[in-house]
Amino acid sequence: MQNCVDASQTGEVDLVMGNIAHGGYCVARLDGRVVFVRGALPGEKVRVRLTDTSKASHWFGHAVDIISADSHRVDAPCPVAGECGGCDFQHVDVSFQRELKRRVVAEQLSRLAGITWSGKVEAVDGSSDGLGWRTxxxxxxxxxxxxxxxxxxxxxxxxxxxxxxxxxxxxxxxxxxxxxxxxxxxxxxxxxxxxxxxxxxxxxxxxxxxxxxxxxxxxQRxxxxxAGGFWQVHPGAAEALADAVVEGLNPHQGDEALDLYCGVGLFAGLLADRGVRVRGIEVSRQAVALARRNVPGGRFTAGRVERVLPRMSTKANIVVLDPPRKGAGKAVIQAVARTSPRAIAHVACDPAALARDVRLFDGYGYAPRSIRAFDVFPMTHHVEAVAVLEPKV
Incomplete structure (x- = not known):
């Protein structure tokens, strides 16, 4: 059943929810048009208040009444959860939040990169109830x-x-x-x-x-x-991601490494501790100054990765890149491939951007050996992933 209420008169309509979509929405359909609904769960029948009908191809809406609830629905712990834009999933059991994120990661990798991913979204230490984590x-x-x-x-x-x-x-x-x-x-x-x-x-x-x-x-490091710079906001995120990167790269004494979008040198420091010679690139000069302080043996350059890296003639055994939400893009990926690394660790905070970058890497001869996802943003739709890529045989 799609339309029990005349949306043109009331701005509300009863819809049955389809799959979860990137961004924390459920996908529903109304007279052939896609409606992205916030505050719902797949399979539920909900009354939706239409909040944006400006586009011909798709509308946005918000669940205002749950007609038939999914078993994973819970009472939101925050009284303004339905109004504030900070959380997407306070109405969802924490463990099922991870299942929804798993579906999104799998769908994005399949649709945008042609990859079948059967992993899970891993919990990290520090917030079993999904609250009190954002530093x-x-x-x-x-x-x-x-x-x-x-x-x-x-x-x-x-x-x-x-x-x-x-x-x-x-x-x-x-x-x-x-x-x-x-x-x-x-x-x-x-x-x-x-x-x-x-x-x-x-x-x-x-x-x-x-x-x-x-x-x-x-x-121990x-x-x-x-105070105003970048660091992972979940107390357990930096360690979980760092462990995944270092384990995936398997660094050796004497390796040459590039740490791209290096921030204050999180990954560079851990690699240097294992006898790796590291070079980092980061656009923030303040972050670069701190990286030099945090990793005295490393070499760090302030500038945009897409401008600095193509001008470098260095080779690298291993590469870490932790780009912004939009991803690394073609120029950076082409320059990374030219350094001929044996392993690349790509840290991504957006599954669509990760999938696009993985597809670009495939064109330069690199394919993922592993992809792990982490729930470092509970109660939100966001998810972090680490893909380890190696040359295709």
Missing amino acids: RMQYRSLNQRPALRRHRSHDLVQVPQGGCPIAHPAGRAAAETACRTAEQAIVMVTSCLTEDPEVSVIADGQLVSGGETMTAHVG RWKVG
Whole structure:
């Protein structure tokens, strides 16, 4: 059954949900048109409020009433989960969230790269209930309280009393304090978790409390990280991804390695500890300065990877690349292939971008030996993956 309510009159329609899609939506159909529905689960019948009907090919909607619920549906732990754009899956049992993400990764790899993937989305240490994990949060101030954007909107929603449930508790009080001082200020709260957690607050680009740098830990090793720079936001993410990269590359003493989009040198540091000579490229000059501090034996260049790497004549035994959400793209992948590595570890935060990059690598003679996915963004549709590629035989 598709349409029990006249959507043109009410803006609401009853739909039966199809498969999960990239972005956290379920796919439904209305009079031959695709409708992407937020807040639903595959197989459910829900009343959908249409929120965007501007495109001829597809519309967007939000579930406002569950007519027949899936067994994996739960009560959202956050009272503003249906309004705030920060979470997609608070209505889903945590273990089934990983199954939904697995389906998305498999579908993207199949459709965009022609790969059949039978892996799973692995849990990581630090948030068995999917809450209290996010160590970096960016808020706006609304009525002197922390607020986040509504889904696909610039409108704001105040976080509940006690703080955003997925934000790490170490930073919640600092967010409340900072947001009392300036209406509409952009407030970034960063926590680094040790026995005595460090918390820094940046408001409208200015450090207002805490240090400019913080200390992050992976295993027994430490890295200095910029309070406003990049580091994995889940407490268990850096270690899980680093283990997957190092295990997948199997570095040898004396190897030459490239760490592309290297940030402050997470992967470079672990490879250097194993006797690998590392070169890193990163666009952020602040991050490069910290990488040189974190990995004194490495060589690091500030610049865009797509511009710097093609000009380098170096060969590499192993390569790590951790590109932004859009992926590495053709120019970078072509330049990586020219270095003739025996193994490449591609870290990706978007399964569609990973699939596109894997397809490009295939054209240069590299195919995935393994692809692992990790649930380092619980309650959201996001998923991180590590693909290890080797030359095709």
